Amino acid sequence: MHILMTSLRGGKRLSLSAAVVAALLTAPSAFADNAPQIKIGSETLAGVSSPGLAKFMGVRYAQAPTGELRWKPPVPAPAEPGTVDATKPGAGCPQGKSPWGTPSSDEDCLFLNITVPHDDAGMKFWQRKPVMVFFHGGGFTGGSGDVYDADALARENNVIVVTVNYRLGALGFFAHPALDAEDHVIANYGLLDQQQSLRWVRDNIAAFGGNPDNVTIFGESAGAIAVYTHIVSPMAAGLFQKAIIESGATADETLQTAEDQGKTLAQKVGCPEDASPAAAECLRKAPVDTLISAEATPIATIIDGKLLTGPIADSLKAGEYNRVPVINGTNHDEGNLIAGFMFDLSGAPLAAKDYDKALQGIASFIPRVGFTDAAIPAVAKTYALSKYKVPGLAAAQVITDGVIACPAYETNRIMAKYSPTFEYEMADTDARSVVAPPISFPYRAGHFSELQYLFDLSSITLKGTPDMTDAQRALGKQMRAYWANFARSGNPNGKGVPTWPQFEQAQAGPVQSLNKPQSHSVSNFAAEHQCAFWRKVERK
Structure with a gap:
């Protein structure tokens, strides 16, 4: 007696005897007894x-x-x-x-x-x-x-x-x-x-x-x-x-x-x-x-x-999109990690003499949110090197404000007209740098830093990275609750977490500052990131 079995992957027909089938069925499992x-x-x-x-x-x-x-x-x-x-x-x-x-x-x-x-x-x-x-x-x-x-x-x-x-x-x-x-x-x-x-x-x-x-x-x-x-x-x-x-x-x-x-x-x-x-x-x-x-x-x-x-x-x-509830947010110091990779970790810290050239690179860094070469003098004046400890920090702030924070904020002003919208800023400036070594300036709440509060990133965390503090672990638990509450109901609010107001088009805010010891809403996001200036800048 034989049983014909077909492999869906290869399309081959395999002829197995009843004895072989019985042996396979009674063979010890390769998986643990409690394997789901x-x-x-x-x-x-x-x-x-x-x-x-x-x-x-x-x-x-x-x-x-x-x-x-x-x-x-x-x-x-x-x-x-x-x-x-x-x-x-x-x-x-x-x-x-x-x-x-x-x-x-x-x-x-x-x-x-x-x-x-x-x-x-x-x-x-x-x-x-x-x-x-x-x-x-x-x-x-x-x-x-x-x-x-x-x-x-x-x-x-x-x-x-x-x-x-x-x-x-x-x-x-x-x-x-x-x-x-x-x-x-x-x-x-x-x-x-x-x-x-x-x-x-x-x-x-x-x-x-x-x-x-x-x-x-x-x-x-x-x-x-x-x-x-x-x-x-x-x-x-x-x-x-x-x-x-x-x-x-x-x-x-x-x-x-x-x-x-x-x-x-x-x-x-x-x-x-x-x-x-x-x-x-x-x-x-x-x-x-x-x-x-x-x-x-x-x-x-x-x-x-x-x-x-x-x-x-x-x-x-135009409102021509899948109008679902949205959380759309950024980190307080987005550009610090990005500038670190662009300059320090690619050879050397940014020198003052190379600042205009760096701005040209930033202007074309991400399509649609870059800025024209004609805008570079105004950007260089608004983010003058004299305002920052090192040139890399000036470039980092341009990336934070002009490429990520303000474009997200302006997009929320649009989406709030059509669908429930919530904006956050992850503002723990003591956030650990889990994927990049020390550079000429601190990473603070840089790009990628919010993910360590939502996921365990042990598999890519650099050796020697300090453990989270108790306050940071508490912030992580709170952020995970916000994300999951939103997934459950379309609203991040729920029992045990500080109130997160909805972003309103009429008032262009507020923004929820995710931080220790307590998250709270802020109304100065646009001013802090100079979004009024960036609203006038010609984009590519």
């Missing part, structure tokens, strides 16, 4: 458990985007009959060395990680817990979802947290005439991955006890730019119900600009620049490491005509 298991169709995910939590890692949400699937929209992953190991993260998407992740050349990287709070009742579809889906930052060239340990966020607040890998760099944000002539959605492949992960959540999260009709997306830096894009993307309609934007910008570029950049890359890797099938074939055969070394990925999404139909800022101004 979730059945999704014919597939059973076996994860790991810790007190009050179940974790499922390295869960495939799309097929490997390799071979003919490179630079194509993600294809849903078929079920794997039987038990699937979900006890460790999958590979990060191809990337070079960075503080945000581990170098990788593995294109088979479209995985997500799910952290589920549960008790003796287990995980049941009727529990309908809020779901939070996080898109990591890293300039669209680095990072992976597993870096962001969400145990505390999930356990303390009874929310399910999903972290996502998505294609990066030249493999994730790329346009070229040959690829763009093909019959599929183009250019924003990393964003298409994110939207596919949301479809996976919609279709499967109920099995984990989650509510597919109550999904909050949140992201930081490049991940926040992605959130802005999904907010205005017609292709994302209905895939989420709330959004949290952390240190982002309405940054995008035209398809023509992206194609010009793509032609440059093609030339570097020895492929044609034209729209021929031969050019597409050449690019798809290019080695991953060669593409990574040749990439020059802007920190922006691409106006491809379908996923993103026009400039993000224009869609928001």
